[in-house]
Amino acid sequence: MDGKAVLVDPEGFIEPIQLLQKALGVIEVVATKKLYIVRGNVSRLNWLQETFGTTKDASSYPTMIQTTKAYMLYLIGSTLFTNKSDGQVNVVILHLLMNVNQIASYAWGWRH
Numbered sequence: 001m002d003g004k005a006v007l008v009d010p011e012g013f014i015e016p017i018q019l020l021q022k023a024l025g026v027i028e029v030v031a032t033k034k035l036y037i038v039r040g041n042v043s044r045l046n047w048l049q050e051t052f053g054t055t056k057d058a059s060s061y062p063t064m065i066q067t068t069k070a071y072m073l074y075l076i077g078s079t080l081f082t083n084k085s086d087g088q089v090n091v092v093i094l095h096l097l098m099n100v101n102q103i104a105s106y107a108w109g110w111r112h
Contacts (some may be wrong), residue, residue: 016041018089023094024052025066035091040089048074069097 014022020031026063034043052070055063077089097103 006021014095019091019094021065022097023069025062026051040092042090045072045074045077045087045089045093048077048089065100069094072097072103 003067016035017028017031020034021028026034034047035041052067052074055067059067069078073089073091073093077088081089081093096106
């Protein structure tokens with residue numbers, strides 16, 4: 001399988017609260033509350049759907065990019081990286097979605 005390994009560069013690591021702010025445009029209070037509820041670096045999939053699932057086609061370009069990242073995080077959490085947490089996704093995955101143009105270059109689902 002061709003593509004880049006799905007790895008997060010430790011040097012470019014952004015804390016989860018700041019990651020939600022930067023990648024999805026979520027204000028700090030909301031980001032803190034959503035991460036605190038689930039005690040960690042995970043977000044509930046239903047929160048992503050409720051928050052970003054109603055974006056209109058006429059939204060601004062930055063909003064559409066944020067919505068795209070939220071949708072990709074939702075898909076990844078509900079299909080590729082499912083786990084016993086049932087309905088949650090680790091927001092650290094957003095590191096891989098920061099540059100929307102690079103998302104297709106990763107080898108999603110490939111293991112050594």
